[in-house]
Structures are given as structure tokens and as C-alpha cells.
Amino acid sequence: MNAPVHPDIYRAADTRYTGTEEHPAMLYRRSGVSGLKLPAVTLGLWHNFGADRPLENQRAILRRAFDRGVTHFDLANNYGPMPGAAEENFGRIMASDFRPYRDELLISSKAGWYMQDGPYGFGGSRKYLVASLDASLKRMGLDYVDIFYHHRPDPETPLEETVGALDHIVRSGRALYVGISSYSPELTRQAQAIAKDLGTPLLIHQPSYSMFNRWIEEDLLDTCAAGGMGVIAFSALAQGLLTDRYLNGIPEGSRLGSHKMNTGFLTDETLLAIRALNDIAAGRGQSLAQMAIAWVLRRPEVTSALIGASSVEQLDESLDAVRNLSFTDAELAEIDCYATDRGINQWGRATASTEQAESAG
Ligand code: NAP
16 A cells, blocks of 8 residues: 655555555445445444544544455434534545545535524535535535435425425536435335436435344345445444444443443343354354444345444454455354344334434434
8 A cells, every 4th residue: 555645745645445464455335226336345434533532543544444445434414522513624625635536536414413503504405415515515525425325204294395305406507416314115105206207316325234233135226226325334333232242341431331332232132142152253264343234244145244443453444344255154144143133223113104303323
């Protein structure tokens, strides 16, 4: 990997699309039936990029990601802390480092979860989505985002209004593509039909999916494939549970240790499953994080695994997952013994559209 010409002046690695002897090349997968390819692993900026984290660490992670072929960065209006801070920090790094590479980057943002007080800071109204995206573009210093998502269903807003706003966002040049997140299969089918009528097909669905959270296997994956949509699976590492992070206790500063994740998620039973899966991964010559990423990508409907990282080391380890994405039937059967729903889908109530304003990813 070539070094930057000057420590403060970033030049992307010449090997970003070829890989190196040390690290394999990134793979790119087509989103549904569209022409758009996503990296098999995408980096999200939900945690780790707010005002509570050093900008230099954020810069190092983002540089390393792009140097290793991660062309897609996923953001949202509310990522922080405070809401908006991740987009602001990304905007700083975009201006200082990535400006010459804008056309090589796929940048997404979202609106739907709580952003601000008042009637226009949550939900799926045209008023909220359009104004929020304008504010996101300002924070990031961009003319457009590549993908804009409605972040969660809003039972109070007619779906025609929300999808109509997404259509307007594309036609007005604010986004190249649009998607939806945490929508149920039924709501997804309705959204697909409305978007098709309007002539702005939905590119992609962003649901939670991991070995400990398998709700999309029942119907959503089929629904997306039937509608020609890709799927980008978020929290593919179950917020760090599906790594070695908690094998020997709860480290200070970890997501669980800093109460950024529900501490009830790590039960004794779940820890036993993590240990068993860790052993299976070791038998494959992989870390658990690598196996967890490969596992979501085993489904052809899944375009990309959307992960987070709080350090360059974590990112490096996770990206090496692409070295081995195949599983034997015996391995999958053994994994199935432990890869069961563990009550960690904190977005499930939004999917069921039974809750209102609440802060989440
Ligand atoms: P994740 O990949 O499941 O969890 C990331 C966390 O796992 C890291 O912060 C780190 O925890 C730990 N980790 C990562 N790699 C590791 C490794 N190799 N070894 C040990 N630990 C490792 O993903 P996530 O951060 O929950 O979500 C990823 C992205 O999905 C977000 O940034 C966002 O873009 C998107 N997302 C979308 C929604 C939505 O509603 N659409 C919701 C949630 C997330 P520590 O911080 O403890 O080091």
C-alpha cells in the first residue's frame, strides 16, 4: 500500500482496486437489477464518527477504507452525537481528503428517525425529507448524495407522500438513487409499486441482518429480489457481538461498555453462542467478524454487508472477510445451531410501524 505523499495530504492508494500481497481486493456486487455496483463491504458512520471521537481517528478509518476499495460510505442526518455531527465530520474529511475522488465514491444519507424537535423533525413527510436532505448536503459539502433513504416507516404519513418525496428528490438532482430502510415486506411491496408508477424505481433496501437477527430471511429477501431491489445488510456484526470484542469481558469504551448498545443483548446464552461461532470461524481459518460478514454475503440477494469500525485495525480485519466467502453445507448447518434470533433487533418495532419518535440508527 503506497504511503500518502505528505502525512496531511491524502493520495488514495494506487492498489485500492487491485489489493496487495497482504490484503485481498474488494469485490463489487450489483444492487438488484440496477447498473450500480456496491463494495461487498460498506462502512457506516452511525457510531464512531460523532463529536465524541477524535477527527484524526475518523480520518484514518475513512482513508484506510477507501485505500482498500470501500467505495461506499453510509450516513444519516441523525448520526452523531450530536445529530448531524457525523455528516459534519465527514464533510470536513471530504473537503480535505476525498474531494478529488468524488466520482469514485458512493455516499448515502437518510432521514426518518428523530432529528429535531417540532413537527418536521421525524417521520416521512415530504416537508421533513426534502429539508433534511438539503441540510445533510450542506453539512457534507456535497451537491448530491448517491443514495437517499427513507430511514424507517412512518405510519402517520401516506406512503404515496413519502415515496413521492423520494421521486422528487431524484428528479431535483439531490440524489441519484433512493432506498428504504427497515420496511416490512408488505410495505416494501407497496413502496415498490408506487415508485414504479412514478418512474423512480427503488434501488435498495437497508434492513438489519446478522447471524443473531434473521428476520429478513422469511419474506423480505424474496420481496426485494422480486422487485429488482438490492439489499444492504446493516449491523452485520450485531453491533460487535459477532466479533471477539466480548469474549473476555466487556472492554471499557466498547459499544456495550459505553452503553451505546442495550446491555441486555449480551446474555449468558448469547455469549455461549458467540464462543461456539468463534470456534467454527477458527476452523475456517477466519476470525468471527470475518465469518459473520461472509455469512450475510452468502445470500445472493444481499449486495453488501454494512459494518462499523472504531479503529483501523478492526476495519482491516473485517475487510479481509472477502478472502473467503464460501461455506460448505456442513459449515452452514453447524452455524445454524447457534445463529438464531437473540432479541437484538431494536428496529423491529419501527418495521412493525407501531412506534413513534425514538432515537435509533
Ligand atoms: P456492526 O458492524 O454490526 O458493529 C460495529 C461495531 O462492532 C464497531 O463499532 C466495533 O465496536 C465492533 N467491531 C467492528 N469490527 C470489529 C472487529 N473486526 N473486531 C472487533 N470488534 C469489531 O455495525 P453497526 O455499527 O451497528 O452498523 C453499521 C452501519 O449500519 C452504521 O454505521 C449505519 O451506517 C448502518 N445502520 C443503519 C441503521 C438503519 O436504521 N438503517 C441502523 C443501524 C446501523 P466498538 O465500538 O465496541 O469497538
